[in-house]
Each structure stands twice: as structure tokens, then as C-alpha cells.
Amino acid sequence: MLKKIPVDQLRLGMHLQAFCGAWLDHPFWRTKFVLEDAKDIALVQESNIKEVWIDVSKGIDVESTDQSTVETLETAEEIPQPTPVVQEKVSFSDEVARASKIVAKGKEAVVSMFQEARMGKAIEAEAAAPLVEEISNSVMRNPGALISLARLKTADDYTFMHSVAVCALMIALARQLGLDEQQTREAGMAGLLHDLGKAMMPLEVLNKPGKLTDEEFALIKTHPEEGYKLLLEGKGVTETIKDVCLHHHEKVDGTGYPKGLNGDTMSLFAKMGAVCDVYDAITSNRPYKAGWDPAESIKRMAEWKGHFDPTVFQAFVKSLGIYPIGSLVRLESGKLGVVIEQGEQSLLKPKVKVFFSTKSQAYLRPEIIDLARSPEKIAGREDAAKWGIKDVDQYWAGDKV
Structure with missing residues (x-):
């Protein structure tokens, strides 16, 4: 009772x-x-x-x-369930505080799940459903806020924050692909649990600051199968969740692992997991390297032939933007700015906060320019290190950095 x-x-x-x-x-x-x-x-x-x-x-x-x-x-x-609230679109600045709380609590959830997995406790997917719901609602209100904040990780909390980030990326991608709400939530849960197998990896290997030896890399490559075994014993775990866990390192040309699947044998959800996992990995700071600029990451991923499904990758770019939030760009006027919001009409016309002049090589008073309503245009991506800029993230994330 x-x-x-x-x-x-x-x-x-x-x-x-x-x-x-x-x-x-x-x-x-x-x-x-x-x-x-x-x-x-x-x-x-x-x-x-x-x-x-x-x-x-x-x-x-x-x-x-x-x-x-x-x-x-x-x-x-x-037990009476709360009436679902229609999630209205809001600006990045309006969503970022709530998204920050969701990310923090989400990290706690993943830490706890990993600890329970290490202790041999069965995973309960249902327990994480409210977290996936909150992430989904945040992405619906403003996809850029939570996705961008989840990219801000330290090397120490990478594994846990990565799970939260991939959950959000999977949800945004699922919506872009036109999947229904149940499939979207399932994609989110798959993203949250895709790296569960890393709970079974030795911490000294998982968090090693230098290059892995061949033996260590071979060990890390077993994490999809280890995660799959954990999920087999779990409660409320769907086939989709297990599939993404096992196959998110497969490639459409058949050179991935652990099963060497290809574009014909990978499921749609596994193809989605492959894209989302890689994007968050390469844009995040890791023990052995600094994360790449988001726009640079999109460009490089587009050049990796045979890695991603083209249709899924195209939808992924549309969900994030060609210049995702946090990208450092140079305008035709020579000003540098960071993307703070996607444009509603065009992927090439986001809102940019300019703060540096390449002509005078001096900082400017920060100013927001909506490229959809300005004659200014993006001339290209920029490397912060080239101009000695070390604090790009503070211009879009503020005190959330």
C-alpha cells in the first residue's frame, strides 16, 4: 500500500x-x-x-x-502524474541556468550508476527516466544551452559528463530526424547509458594523461561489450539501449569495433550514437588533449569518409549548426566573436558575441551581433591560440565555465 x-x-x-x-x-x-x-x-x-x-x-x-x-x-x-507542460522555445540566456542545474544533477546520477555497476548492482533504467525527461525538455526549450554546458568538462569528470552530453545530443538528433517522442526518449536513455562499460575499466587506464599502450587500448576497446553485459542484467533496458551501448564505435565502412558492422548492418540508433559520441569526445578536454573548437570539429568530422552515415551526420549538423555554440569565428570586418545562439532561418547566420579585433589585435567591449539582421558575415573559423585568447568559453557561458 x-x-x-x-x-x-x-x-x-x-x-x-x-x-x-x-x-x-x-x-x-x-x-x-x-x-x-x-x-x-x-x-x-x-x-x-x-x-x-x-x-x-x-x-x-x-x-x-x-x-x-x-x-x-x-x-x-x-499516483497522479503531473500534466505534461508544453515546452515553449526560450533563448539561450533564459535556459542556461536551469540547464546548468540539470547537468550538475545529471552528473551525480551517472556517477552513482557507475558506482552501482562496479559494486555488481543491476542497472535500473527506469530510475534515470526523470533525468532523461528533464534533459529532453531542456533541449526542446533551447537545444544549445544544455548541450554546450555539458561540453565544459574537466579531465576528471569527463566520463560522467560525457554520458549526459551524449544523452542531450541524441535527443536533439532524434528530433531532427523526425523520430517520435518514445523513440526520442529511448535515444536519450541510450546516450546516457552508452558508456556504462567504462565502469568496469581500471581507473588508472581510463584517466591516463598520456598515450595508451597497445595493451591498454585493447582493454579500453572492450568497454562496449562490458557495458552490454551489464545492461543484459539490468531492469527496464530496451534492445535499442543495448544496441547503442554495444555498437557506438562501429563505422559505416566496417572498420569499427567490436563487431565490424557497416552501414547496412548498423541500426539507425547505433549510427546516431557513433556521431554523438565522437562529437562530444573531440570537443571536450581530455586527460591527454584539449578539446577542439566546435565548428572545427564539425568540419573535421565531415572529412572522415566512411566513419559516419551521411544522412545521420547531415541531420546532426542541422541540429547543432555549422557553427555550434562556443565556436570562435572571424567576421569579414576582422572582429572575432563566439557563437552564442543559432539563427532561426540560416545555419550561416547565428548570433555572435564579438570581443576582439584582429586589425588592432586588442580586446573590444563585448557586443552581440545577430547576423540575420546585420550586413556582417562570417569569414571563417578561428584558432584562439593564434591570437593568444585563452578564455573563449567565458564569453558564451559566463560564470558557468
């Missing part, structure tokens, strides 16, 4: 079934667990959550003196 109780009635030993409120309003990434730590009760009571559902068949009941305020249900299916 389920009971809805005020948070001040929570006691150790109760089984939390659901929070009455938004996923971002409570302090945990999962919603169903037994309260075993007094600190967890304090965290709930300090949050914006006022009521919770408990399952008295899996944990202790409320005290008899508190029963008068309790609402009861027989099954979890009866």
Missing part, C-alpha cells in the same frame, strides 16, 4: 516511492529507495518538496498518531 505523507513525518526505514514535485526540486537523482541515513531525511525536509509517497509494503509505516493526514493508494500506477 502507498501513503502520501508530509515530509515532517519521514522516518528512517521508510521506502520512498515518489516525490510530490518536480525532479529538480528534490535532492536525489532517483526517487525509489529506503531511507537509511538521517541526512537524507534532512535534505528532503530542507528542499521545496512538502509531501512524498511511501510504500509501506517495502518499508516502515507512519506512526498511528499521524494517520489522520495520510492519503492512501493501492498501487504505484494510481
Whole structure:
């Protein structure tokens, strides 16, 4: 039996079934667990959550003196679900703060899932569904905000943040390809869990700052199969999720791993995973190299013949832009700027925050130029190091860097 109780009635030993409120309003990434730590009760009571559902068949009941305020249900299916809110498009600046919270909580979720996998606990895909929902909603409101923030990683948290980033990229790509909402959510979950096998890799190899030896690289290349094994034992894991985990390192020319699939034998979702995984990897700072500029990364990926499915890659570029947020570009006037928002009509006319003059080789007062409404045009991509610029990301991400 389920009971809805005020948070001040929570006691150790109760089984939390659901929070009455938004996923971002409570302090945990999962919603169903037994309260075993007094600190967890304090965290709930300090949050914006006022009521919770408990399952008295899996944990202790409320005290008899508190029963008068309790609402009861027989099954979890009866818990009223919040009415889906239509996600209105918003600007990057309006979405970035919320996206930042989702990214931070998403990283916690992936860290926890990896730890549980290392301890031999079965993966519960359903537990991560609210996270995928939040990421999906954020991408719908403004695709650039969360995707760009998830690219800002340190070498230490790369593996976890990479999972959040690929989830968001998969969702944006699924929408661009015209997949339905269920397929889009499934693509997102596949992105979130695609690298689960890295939980089974030795940390000294996974986080090695230098070049891997042949033996170490051979070991890392087993992570898709290790992840697949973990997902086979998981709960609520679909065939699509397992497929992306196992095949996101395949290539359409058949030279990928672990099965040497090609464009005819790879599924659509595996082709999507291959593109999203590579883009986030090469644009992120890694233990052994600095990330490439987003626009430079798109250009290089387009040149890798036989790696990606052309139709999927084309849709990917449309979902991000030829000059993704964070790209450093030079305008025909000689000014340098960073892309802060995609143009609504043209991939070649984003909004750019200019801050440097190549003619005077001096910083300018930052100014936003909407290229859709300006005679200015992008002359090309630029390398920040060429001009001695070391803080490009602060011009689009501000204090989120």
C-alpha cells in the first residue's frame, strides 16, 4: 500500500516511492529507495518538496498518531502524474541556468550508476527516466544551452559528463530526424547509458594523461561489450539501449569495433550514437588533449569518409549548426566573436558575441551581433591560440565555465 505523507513525518526505514514535485526540486537523482541515513531525511525536509509517497509494503509505516493526514493508494500506477507542460522555445540566456542545474544533477546520477555497476548492482533504467525527461525538455526549450554546458568538462569528470552530453545530443538528433517522442526518449536513455562499460575499466587506464599502450587500448576497446553485459542484467533496458551501448564505435565502412558492422548492418540508433559520441569526445578536454573548437570539429568530422552515415551526420549538423555554440569565428570586418545562439532561418547566420579585433589585435567591449539582421558575415573559423585568447568559453557561458 502507498501513503502520501508530509515530509515532517519521514522516518528512517521508510521506502520512498515518489516525490510530490518536480525532479529538480528534490535532492536525489532517483526517487525509489529506503531511507537509511538521517541526512537524507534532512535534505528532503530542507528542499521545496512538502509531501512524498511511501510504500509501506517495502518499508516502515507512519506512526498511528499521524494517520489522520495520510492519503492512501493501492498501487504505484494510481499516483497522479503531473500534466505534461508544453515546452515553449526560450533563448539561450533564459535556459542556461536551469540547464546548468540539470547537468550538475545529471552528473551525480551517472556517477552513482557507475558506482552501482562496479559494486555488481543491476542497472535500473527506469530510475534515470526523470533525468532523461528533464534533459529532453531542456533541449526542446533551447537545444544549445544544455548541450554546450555539458561540453565544459574537466579531465576528471569527463566520463560522467560525457554520458549526459551524449544523452542531450541524441535527443536533439532524434528530433531532427523526425523520430517520435518514445523513440526520442529511448535515444536519450541510450546516450546516457552508452558508456556504462567504462565502469568496469581500471581507473588508472581510463584517466591516463598520456598515450595508451597497445595493451591498454585493447582493454579500453572492450568497454562496449562490458557495458552490454551489464545492461543484459539490468531492469527496464530496451534492445535499442543495448544496441547503442554495444555498437557506438562501429563505422559505416566496417572498420569499427567490436563487431565490424557497416552501414547496412548498423541500426539507425547505433549510427546516431557513433556521431554523438565522437562529437562530444573531440570537443571536450581530455586527460591527454584539449578539446577542439566546435565548428572545427564539425568540419573535421565531415572529412572522415566512411566513419559516419551521411544522412545521420547531415541531420546532426542541422541540429547543432555549422557553427555550434562556443565556436570562435572571424567576421569579414576582422572582429572575432563566439557563437552564442543559432539563427532561426540560416545555419550561416547565428548570433555572435564579438570581443576582439584582429586589425588592432586588442580586446573590444563585448557586443552581440545577430547576423540575420546585420550586413556582417562570417569569414571563417578561428584558432584562439593564434591570437593568444585563452578564455573563449567565458564569453558564451559566463560564470558557468
